[in-house]
Amino acid sequence: MTLFRHLILPALLIATPLAAAPTAGFEDLDKLEARVIAAVGAGIGEPGGPQRPIDRRLRLASCPNAPMIAMSFTGAATLECEAIGWRIHVPLARTMIASPAAAAARVKEEPVIKKGDQVEVVAVGTTFTVSTVAVAQQDGAPGDRIRLKGDGKATPFFAQVDSPGRVVVSRFN
Template identity: 60%
Template sequence: MVTLFRRLALLSVLCAAPAAAQGFEDLDMLESRLVAALGAGIGEAGGPANPIDRRLKLAACPSPAMFDAPRLGAATINCEPLGWRIRVPLARSASVTLAAAKAEPVIRRGDQVEVIAMGGAFRVSTLAVADEDGSPGERIRLRSDRKSAPIFGQVTEDGRVAVTGFN
C-alpha cells in the first residue's frame, strides 16, 4: 500500500510539472520572435544586447505578445490582455559608439538649445538648457528651468535635441 501511495505521489508530481510550466510564457519562443522582428541576433548591432532573463516568470499571454518599435535603446514586448510589459536593451554597434566618443560636442552644459518633439501629424519645439555636453547621436539630459524634472533627448547634427516617444 505504501509503495502504491509513493508511486501515485510521484506520478502526480510529474504530471503537475508540465501543467505548471504551461502557465508561463515561453521565453525561448518570445526571444526568437524578437530576434526575427529586429532582424539582428543577440549581441549584434540593433539586436538584443543579452538574452531575455530566464528568471522571468511571465503569465502566458492569451494572444501573441506585441513588439513595439525600438525606442531609447530598447525594444518593448507587451501582452495587452494581461498587462505585462518588458523592455529588452538593444546592442549598439561599436562604430556608432566610437564615432560618438570621438565626435566633438555640439552642445555644451548650460547651452540653451531647441528641443523638438515630433509625432505622426505634429511637430512641437521649445527651448531648454542642457545639463551635460552632447555630441551628435548622444542622449543628453535637459531642463526647461532649474526646478523642473529633466527630460532626455538625442543630439542632432545641427545642434538641436530630438525627443522621441510621441508616435
C-alpha cells in the same frame, strides 16, 4: 511510504510536465524571444542581439494580434500589444568594433551643443509637434543622448541631439 508511492508520486509526475508548458491565456515568451532575435538578426548575448533572455517570470496576457516590434535609439527592442496595452523593453547588447583599425576609422563628431547652452526641445508625435526650451547639462554631438533641465524645479530628462541648438524627444509615456 505506500501512500507516497501510490498517490503523491504519480501526482508529482503528472504535474511536472504541466508546469513546464506555457500557461494558457498568457503570451509564449519563447515565441516573443524568437521574434526579437529574428528582428535584430543576432542571438542572445551576441553584439546587437538581446543582452539576456526575457524573464520567464513575466505573465503577459495573450495578445489577439502579433505583438509589434520597434527599435529605439536607446539600445532596446520594444515589444508592444496595442490591443491589450502591455509593452516590454528588451535591452540589446552593444555592437563591438571588430579591430583597432576599425576603431581608428570611426571618427567622433565634434559637439554642437555645449553644457549650459539653451536649446530647443522638439517633441514630434504622429499628429502634433511641440517645442520648448531647456538647458543642456552636458556636451553633445549629433546623435548623442544628452541630459537636459527645464525651467524651475523640473526633473532632468534626456533627448537626442539633432542639430546645433536643437534636440528631439522621440518617446512618450
